[in-house]
Amino acid sequence: MPLENVHGDPIFTKINKVKKQYEYLTEDIETDVAIVGGGVTGAILGYYFSKANIHAVILEKERIAHGSTSITTSLLQYELDSNARELEEYTTLDNVITSYKLGLKALDEIEQFIKEYGNKCKYEKKDTLLYTSKEYEVKEMKEEYEIRKNAGIDVKYISEENNPFSLDLKAGVYGVNAGAQLDPYEYTHQLLDVSCNMGLKVYENTEVMEIAYGKDEVEIITSFGYKVKAKKVIIATGYNTQRFTKRNFGMKTVTYNIATKPVKSFDGWFNKILIRDNCDPYNYFRTTDDNRIIAGGEDVDFYTNIENEKLAKEKYSILLNRIKNMFPNIKDIEVDYEYCGGFISSQDNLGYIGEDPNHKNLWFCLGYGANGILFAILGGMMLSKLYKNEIDENLKLFKVDRFDK
Secondary structure, three states, X not given: OOOOOEEEOOHHHHHOOOOOOOOOOOOOEEEEEEEEOOOHHHHHHHHHHHHOOOOEEEEOOOOOOOOHHHHOOOEEEOOOOOOHHHHOOOOOHHXXXXXXXXXXXXXXXXXXXXXXXXXXXXXXXXXXXXXEOXXXXXXXHHHHHHHHHHOOOOEEEEEOOOOOOOOOOOXXXXXXXXXXXOXXXXXXXXXXXXXXXXXXXXXXXXXXXXXXXXXXXXXXXXOOOOEEEEEEEEEOOOOOOOOOOOOOOOEEEEEEEEEEOOOOOOOOOHHHOEEEEOOOOOEEEEEOOOOOEEEEEEEEEHHHHOOOHXXXXXXXXXXXXXXXXXXXXXXXXXXXXXXXXXXEEOOOOOOEEEEOOOOOOEXXXXXXXXXXXXXXXXXXXXXXXXXXXXXXXXXXHHOOOOOOO
16 A cells, blocks of 8 residues: 555665564653654654654654655755745845755765764765756856855856766756765664664654643654653654644645666766756756666646656656656666655745744654755754754754744
């Protein structure tokens, strides 16, 4: 039976064997922090809270890393879904630049984790490219390049004349060490392995049915009637938040992904870097350690299209043709996996991290937008500090109620 927000055959849960099966909750327990959601966001939170010696428990209603985590392309980069000038309608340019730098900080955190605990998730540091094939968008690309350069971010400007790619490029912003890629399924399990050794408790097949809010604690009722008492509960359920809040966090779309069979060469794909085009909706492209190509994008409205298999097939075909047109020298491109799922974008392209305005013991860590994993890392860092009454000044960028009238 497919998960509510996942359709098709996600590559990362198909190619990986089950790393570990976790038990379900069979008794009443108490903890400092209860994390609802056992995807990559929950695992990241579990790591940062355990690292800070805060007792934490993860409650996952199905299987670890099989929800939204299974459909992320894990194409990690500091830039946002829209360019800086476009976002000025919803926030300030200073805030955009701050979020870029926070993204770079989160990338450094992943690098440090890998250095400390080993590379068990096919992690690779990557350069990135944001580009356009449209003449009328050249000015926009130049402006984005200047904004990042003036902010001290390591970027290069690419024009039609110095284009090292086979794709049709009129202008582009090349980010040096500006991204990374990994296997999200393996990364989630590595985080949990490390965190469980520091005291984290993980329960899967344990659905949260109800949360009762007291003055200084919460009581969580699970599907088998067992209770979890905690000082704080953090919702890290990705796009399934309806049980915990009526808040509308943003526009929900379906995003489509394909993964090819391994190819023999990457002729025309300079440095096998991470690529995003400037289209609306945009498309994004990465490679894998076993020489596959993953492409994603082509977003459409979620509620009218998530069950539309005919449309999905059309979108998969569009993505395949995009790869072939971009890289005509790669001759053996064939699709191996096709899958789609839910995606939410906020107005300023940032996720939601922090306290619910109605319940001080209800917190959120929702990595909406293209930078979900990086936002989750920032959430882990900021919320584990907040638990100890240390407030990170940048937490205000991710406030849950920042768009309330």
